Amino acid sequence: MTEKKFVQFSDEQRKAFVGSIKTGKKKREAILEDGMSLEEAFVYAYLDVSRAPLRGIGKCVGDPIKVRNQCISDEIRPFCEKELASVQDEYEFDCAHEKLSEIIREFYRRHHYDGFTVGKTQKWINMALKYACIYDKKDAEMLGHIFGYCHVPIDRYVANPIVLELGVVLPQYDGFKMPKRVTFDAAKCNYSWSKIDNYDAYLTCQKSIREKLHQKHLAKCALEWEFACWLREKEKHI
Template identity: 30%
Template sequence: MSCILSDKLKEETFIRMYFNPKKENYHYAGLKRAYLDFNRTLPIKDKNITDRQKKIEETISYLNGNLKRLISGDYKNQESFDRAHKKLCEKLIGEWDELSIGQAQKWINMSLKYWLLMGESRIEHIDKNPEFFHIPIDRNVLEKMLGEKNIAWSKMSEYGKYLELQKKHRKKNSGNPPIIDEIKFFNETESV
């Protein structure tokens, strides 16, 4: 028996259910979802919810413009993308000083992952450089993908240490872009 739902309709429904894009703003929806993936690790310094929400919205807007530039850049190799990624992590922390390198990379890398999953038809230029995208580092990736048990991803403060973890995965030479390895890992692995 054939399925009455087309793959396109299934995809669009899953995207709407998970990301809840408003007015077809898929960029914002991916950034917001990525924020929710790490925000539990943020210390709450201010108790004013209105100020906090304003800071979140301003930072999402800032990150949106910078990530659009990142995905549409002309990178000759992994090292040139890595330099742009490092600069963006540092700029993001400069924008919101409560963030660590671990939290900044998680927000950036999960946003790129979500945008990639949404596809080129929704996120222009997302298919231009995905072979250079970094894997989002979190507890599952650290322990089960990289074999690192004593690193708190959300407290990572040195970009060099973070980049060592990316390079450790790249040395596996799976034949896939790293982000594809991470997506497969996510689909096949139970959470810690």
């Protein structure tokens, strides 16, 4: 039996990014050696969302870890296996992404938490797919199929390059509009990805990212561009 391998990123790239995973040193070493499952990718991605944006969720759902795991096992994993894995182009991926976003939001509404905005679901889904594309051996075939369609996880590190490097307008939300007379700076403008709550505006941004990358020949796909961009921007904040 042929050993499954990581196919989207090199060993060097995987090592460069592993320190960003919110876990201990031994677990990171194990991930480099053995990879992670798709379920684990969604667990680690949830940690990227849950610090400030999901503050207070425990008061609504009771045990947030139990509810998170249930969402992954009952809703997210089956959807990825059945629908996400079968997409044939960017349009179908975008439709599946929107559907999964709404599935997550509705799941949490049923558990008495209505604070899962589009911004939070996009960060969870997109970071999970990024982790999986980098470290998931088991689902490598499926991930290789959708890699070129994946969205950029919009966060504070890539907000500036999206605007300044690509010339793309970020999704707006109540309380925020793109500045017209000054150079955009996510920190100075206090841009909060977690407050994005209009999926059409979010998707317009993702489509524009793809178009600009194609026009400028900066990368083969959005996630490839984001990977290099995110590491570069992170260095500026250390």
